[in-house]
Amino acid sequence: MGMGLEVSKLTKKFVGQTTVDQLSLTMNRPEVYGLIGSSGSGKTTTVRLMLGLIEPTSGQVLWNGRPIRENAKDVGYLPESRRGYSDIKVLDQMILFAMLHGLSRKEARESARQLLSTYGLEHTAKLPLKRVSKVDRQLVEILEAFVHRPDLVFLDEPFTGLDPVGAEKMDHVIRQMREDGCYVILSTHRVDKAEEYCDDIIMLDHGKTILSGNLKQIKRNYGHTNLVVACDVDVTDTAKDFGMELIEKRAQETEYRIHGDDEANALLAHMLSQGFYPTKYEIREPSLSEIFMELTGGETE
Amino acid sequence: MKNTWIIFLFTLKNTINRKKFIVPTIVMVAIVMIVSLFPYISEWSEQTQSQKKAAAQTEGENVTQDTSSVKKNVSGYCYYIDDDGLIPNGLTALQNNLDTIGVVKGSGDQLEFYKHMVAGDRTRSLIYVTAPDKDSKVQLPTVHILTRDILTGVNESDVKDILSRAYISSLLTQQGLTSDITDLLQLELPTEATNTANMQLTGYLLALAVVLVSFFAVYFYGYSISVSLANEKSSRIMEMLAVSARPRQILMGKLMAMVVMAVLQFLIVMVVCMLGFYYLVPSGYTILGLELRLTSFVTWKQALAAVVFFTLGIMFYSTLNIIAGSMVSRVEDLSGAMMPVILIAIVMAIASSLIALENQSVGRAVRIAASLLPLTSPFYMPYRILGGSISARETLISAVVLLISVSFLLSLSAKVYRATMLHYGRRLRMRDVIKAKQ
Numbered sequence: 001m002g003m004g005l006e007v008s009k010l011t012k013k014f015v016g017q018t019t020v021d022q023l024s025l026t027m028n029r030p031e032v033y034g035l036i037g038s039s040g041s042g043k044t045t046t047v048r049l050m051l052g053l054i055e056p057t058s059g060q061v062l063w064n065g066r067p068i069r070e071n072a073k074d075v076g077y078l079p080e081s082r083r084g085y086s087d088i089k090v091l092d093q094m095i096l097f098a099m100l101h102g103l104s105r106k107e108a109r110e111s112a113r114q115l116l117s118t119y120g121l122e123h124t125a126k127l128p129l130k131r132v133s134k135v136d137r138q139l140v141e142i143l144e145a146f147v148h149r150p151d152l153v154f155l156d157e158p159f160t161g162l163d164p165v166g167a168e169k170m171d172h173v174i175r176q177m178r179e180d181g182c183y184v185i186l187s188t189h190r191v192d193k194a195e196e197y198c199d200d201i202i203m204l205d206h207g208k209t210i211l212s213g214n215l216k217q218i219k220r221n222y223g224h225t226n227l228v229v230a231c232d233v234d235v236t237d238t239a240k241d242f243g244m245e246l247i248e249k250r251a252q253e254t255e256y257r258i259h260g261d262d263e264a265n266a267l268l269a270h271m272l273s274q275g276f277y278p279t280k281y282e283i284r285e286p287s288l289s290e291i292f293m294e295l296t297g298g299e300t301e
Numbered sequence: 302m303k304n305t306w307i308i309f310l311f312t313l314k315n316t317i318n319r320k321k322f323i324v325p326t327i328v329m330v331a332i333v334m335i336v337s338l339f340p341y342i343s344e345w346s347e348q349t350q351s352q353k354k355a356a357a358q359t360e361g362e363n364v365t366q367d368t369s370s371v372k373k374n375v376s377g378y379c380y381y382i383d384d385d386g387l388i389p390n391g392l393t394a395l396q397n398n399l400d401t402i403g404v405v406k407g408s409g410d411q412l413e414f415y416k417h418m419v420a421g422d423r424t425r426s427l428i429y430v431t432a433p434d435k436d437s438k439v440q441l442p443t444v445h446i447l448t449r450d451i452l453t454g455v456n457e458s459d460v461k462d463i464l465s466r467a468y469i470s471s472l473l474t475q476q477g478l479t480s481d482i483t484d485l486l487q488l489e490l491p492t493e494a495t496n497t498a499n500m501q502l503t504g505y506l507l508a509l510a511v512v513l514v515s516f517f518a519v520y521f522y523g524y525s526i527s528v529s530l531a532n533e534k535s536s537r538i539m540e541m542l543a544v545s546a547r548p549r550q551i552l553m554g555k556l557m558a559m560v561v562m563a564v565l566q567f568l569i570v571m572v573v574c575m576l577g578f579y580y581l582v583p584s585g586y587t588i589l590g591l592e593l594r595l596t597s598f599v600t601w602k603q604a605l606a607a608v609v610f611f612t613l614g615i616m617f618y619s620t621l622n623i624i625a626g627s628m629v630s631r632v633e634d635l636s637g638a639m640m641p642v643i644l645i646a647i648v649m650a651i652a653s654s655l656i657a658l659e660n661q662s663v664g665r666a667v668r669i670a671a672s673l674l675p676l677t678s679p680f681y682m683p684y685r686i687l688g689g690s691i692s693a694r695e696t697l698i699s700a701v702v703l704l705i706s707v708s709f710l711l712s713l714s715a716k717v718y719r720a721t722m723l724h725y726g727r728r729l730r731m732r733d734v735i736k737a738k739q
Contacts, residue, residue, distance in 0.1 A: 051544055053723060072545040083536040088315050099307045100545040145541060 003064050004028045005152060005183055010049055010059035012042075019045045021207045022059070027183050027200075032174065034198035034215075035187040036288070038296065042207040043187040044080065047156050050185070051077055063152055073102030076150035080157035084129045084141045090116070091125040094140075094147045101148035112147050119143065119169075138166035142173055152183045159190055195288040205296045219285040226290075227256045227264045230280035235271060242267045247290075253280055304546040308554025316525070317562055325521065326566050329514070330573045337577030377424030379455050380407035380415045387430045387442035394467035395428070395460070402426070402455055419447050419454070426454035430464075442468070507574070508607075508684040509654065514570055515611055515679060516650045518563040519618040520643060526559050526619055527626030527635055530718070534630050539722050548722065549715040556619055556711075563615045564608065571604075606686045606696055613703045614679025618646055620710035627718045630725045650680045657684035672699045675706035 005027040012020040020042045027033055037043050048054045050061045052069040063071045085093050091112055098108030116122050119139055124132045132140060146153060158170050174197055177184050188194055194201060195215070203211035211218060227244065229235060230253040236246060242263055244256040258264050264283050271278060316322055379402045381392050395404040407415055412429060419425045427447040433440040444464050448454030466487050473483040533539040542551055625638040656663050656671050671681040672691070678699050685691040 048540075048723065053540065053543055075544060077541055077544045079537040079540040081537060082541070083538070085315075085532075085536075085538065087319075092311070092315065096307065096311045097541065097545075100304055100542065102545075 005050075005185075006062045006065075007050060008060050008062075010046065010061065011057045012045055012049055012054070013057045019207050020049060020056075020204075021209070023202070023204075023209055024059075025200075025202050025212065027185075030178070030181040030183050031199045032178055032184040032186050032197040034194035034201035035185055035204070036189070036191055036194050036201055036292065037204035038189050040206070041204040043189075043204060044156055045207075046204070047077075047154050047185065047187050051075065051154060068152075071152075072100075073148060074151045075101075076146045076148065076153040078142060078145040078153070078155050078158055081161050082141055082145075084137070084144060086130040087128050089126055089128055090121075090132065090140050093129070094144055097144050098148045101150070103148050108147070111149060115143050115147055116140075134163075135165050135169075138162055139169045139173075142170060146173075146177070150182070152185075153177060154185045154187070156187045157189070158186070159188065159193060191287075191289045191292050201288070203292060203295065210295050211291070215288070218291070219288075222286055222291060225258060225261075226284050226286055227258045227267075228253050228280060228282040228284065229256070229267075229278050230254075231271070231276055231278040233276045235267070235276065238270065239267060242270070257286075258283070302550075304550040305554045305557070308542075308546065308551055309557045312529070312555050312558035313561060316558065317565075321525070322562055322566070325517075326569055329517070329566070329570045333510075333570060333574045333577055334581075337574070337581040340582050375403040376401045377426065377454060378403045378405055379426040379428060380405050380418075382407045382409050382412060382415070382427070382429035384409040385430075385432060387432060388444075388464050388468045389471040391430065391464050391467050394463050398463045399455065399459065416447060419449055421449075423449045423453040425449070428455065428460060428464075504687040504689060505657065505684065508657065508687040510574055511567075511571070511607055511611065511683040511687070512650055512654060512680050514567055515614050515683070516646060518567065518611070518615050519646050519679075522559040522563045522615060523619050523622035523642065524635075524639065526555055527622045527639055528632060529555060530623065530626040531629055531632045531635050534722065534725070535632065543722060548719040549711075552623060552711070552715055552718055556616065556623070559619060560612060560615050564612055567608070567611055602693075603686050603689075606700075607683050609700055610679050610682045610686070610703070613700065613707055616707045617675055617679060617703065617710065618642065620707065620714045621645075623714040624710075624717050627714070627721045645676060649677045653677050653680035653684065656681060657688070673702050675703050678703050 005025070007023060007025045010020055010023040011018065023046060025033065035043050035046060045054070049056050049059075050068065052061070052067070061068050063074065068075060084090075091109070094112035094115070095105065095108040098111055099105060103111060113122070113125065116125055121136055121140060121143075124136055124140060129137055129140065142158070155174070158174075159167050162170055174184065174186070178197070184197075186194060186197060198215055200214050201212065201218070202209055226247065227239075229239075234254075236249070236254060239246070239254075239256050244258050244263060244267065247255040247257050249255075261283060264281075268278075268281060379395070379399070381395060381404050383391055392404060392406055407427070407429075409429070415425075415427045415429075419427050427445075429445050429447075431443050431445065433442060444461065446455060446457050446460055469487060470480070470483045473486065474480065478486075530539075533542065539551075621642045622639055625642050626635060629635055629638050653671060656667060668685075671677045672685065672695065682691075682696070682699055686696060
């Protein structure tokens with residue numbers, strides 16, 4: 001029996017439209033797996049299919065070799081823009097979610113108290129959620145999804161609606177889950193966040209998988225890298241002569257697309273021979289945003 | 302089952318100790334206590350007013366001297382004015398035939414005074430006879446009857462009958478017939494009327510209380526469950542619940558909690574109602590001449606049957622509200638979605654009460670239909686059960702039909718809930734739900 005998450009040719013068709021088309025992914029080890037795409041690309045539908053909230057037209061999802069619905073106690077889910085029960089005490093609602101995932105009342109209470117203590121929220125336990133400060137409330141609403149300490153976690157646009165403090169706490173939670181050895185599916189249009197956490201990614205566009213695999217490998221295989229130059233003299237025209245394409249001109253530096261290290265070395269040699277000494281000369285991999293924009297022709301945040 | 306129980310306990314705990322359960326319960330108990338006190342206050346008020354009137358009359362009004370000559374132990378007095386003797390022996394006929402009213406001869410020049418007295422005293426009535434209009438084809442005297450309201454004083458029909466017979470007797474006597482013959486000519490055949498259905502006023506009033514509480518519970522708890530579903534959907538909690546619990550489990554847990562609270566509230570109000578009746582309503586108190594009686598009337602089987610129909614009624618209408626609540630994704634859209642259910646409940650409650658009131662004149666088919674139709678049976682059956690006009694077999698059949706309907710609706714509501722739980726945005730229509738494919 002395979003361990004981990006296995007998604008095979010998952011497809012969902014609604015009337016006249018294929019929302020998710022033959023999506024496959026495998027998670028054999030604890031990691032953060034990015035599910036990336038712009039709005040309407042099928043991310044949320046994919047997450048709901050994987051959770052068993054909606055029936056697929058075809059394909060299957062297995063967790064540790066069994067249908068995911070049979071493993072509810074191992075699964076945590078944080079939907080987009082989720083809020084808690086405003087009139088109910090924090091501890092009571094955390095206990096509810098924990099018990100629904102198979103914990104006994106005692107276990108649920110202990111787990112909830114421990115989690116609140118870990119994040120400095122003990123003072124909120126007996127308060128109705130509406131009486132908790134906004135910052136603490138955001139964190140409580142996040143933690144309710146994981147109070148039962150699941151092994152597999154689905155995060156659907158977890159940063160939506162969070163203020164900077166809430167976003168920072170979300171960052172901390174994701175990092176903690178990585179350290180705790182969770183399997184995490186991070187569904188987001190925030191490509192920068194995916195780049196920050198994810199080892200593997202799958203990129204969707206109108207339901208179709210346009211890119212998938214290990215992030216580093218994807219960048220390495222993408223076919224080009226970028227060059228960042230900071231110099232007192234504008235070398236844009238010179239860079240063009242060397243076959244480089246201008247990506248962005250910023251106040252302090254300029255970024256070019258290059259097709260190999262040789263191009264960058266040739267330009268540097270020319271600059272030095274002309275007496276132009278750059279203060280910054282960096283070769284780096286393309287960002288995931290650039291890859292996404294190139295593949296989809298769209299914009300990301 | 303375990304998840305159903307978890308959600309049931311969670312919902313029960315977080316609703317039963319909150320204002321929206323405690324306050325309405327207290328309010329209903331207070332209303333029942335006040336209504337139970339009403340007969341006592343009413344009788345006390347009448348006694349006080351009678352004493353005041355009697356005290357005023359001892360200051361030298363002619364009326365007091367007249368009433369002192371009439372029979373004692375009467376429930377009220379009636380002034381009779383026929384200065385012209387248009388109905389010979391009319392006063393005597395009234396005095397002989399109105400057992401519970403003391404009839405007193407009055408004077409026409411005090412007509413306005415009598416009218417004023419009657420308006421201020423529910424125990425007083427006025428009858429005055431006027432000459433026929435000269436232009437009228439039929440030259441008969443007109444009898445005018447004045448009481449404070451339709452529930453008090455002399456009975457119009459009785460007075461009309463007595464004075465008509467007195468007048469005809471006088472006409473026949475003028476034609477030379479003896480009193481024996483005039484009595485014979487106005488003879489009425491003795492009749493005996495019996496109702497096979499025992500319309501107990503107490504039973505009707507108790508059933509009315511049950512129906513009112515039922516309607517309140519249908520509205521309040523139906524609304525509560527729909528609000529809960531809409532809130533969970535708008536806050537996305539529903540998606541989290543659905544990962545670990547089946548839609549049917551979620552609905553059953555919530556529904557069971559609401560039903561338990563409704564039954565608990567119902568029992569509290571009914572117990573207070575019974576206690577209020579037993580301790581506060583004066584013995585022998587009557588409404589419209591019918592005595593309120595509770596003892597040896599409501600059996601434990603009737604009480605149990607009433608609770609069963611109350612419970613099934615709550616479940617029936619709550620599942621309709623679940624279907625309505627599942628169609629929306631925002632609480633603001635809820636009232637529009639629930640309106641049809643509330644309107645149906647209002648109409649069915651009123652119709653059931655009217656059918657029960659007009660029990661003798663509605664057709665048997667109507668009564669049977671009202672007993673079996675799930676929309677009406679929760680409101681109609683309490684009348685039949687507490688009125689003592691239904692057999693155990695009929696009660697059981699009605700309960701089974703309602704239970705089957707509830708089961709069907711529960712199944713349907715779970716399907717609708719599942720089909721709509723991931724829908725956000727505009728309010729859905731039923732055809733959208735039917736078209737939706739998972």
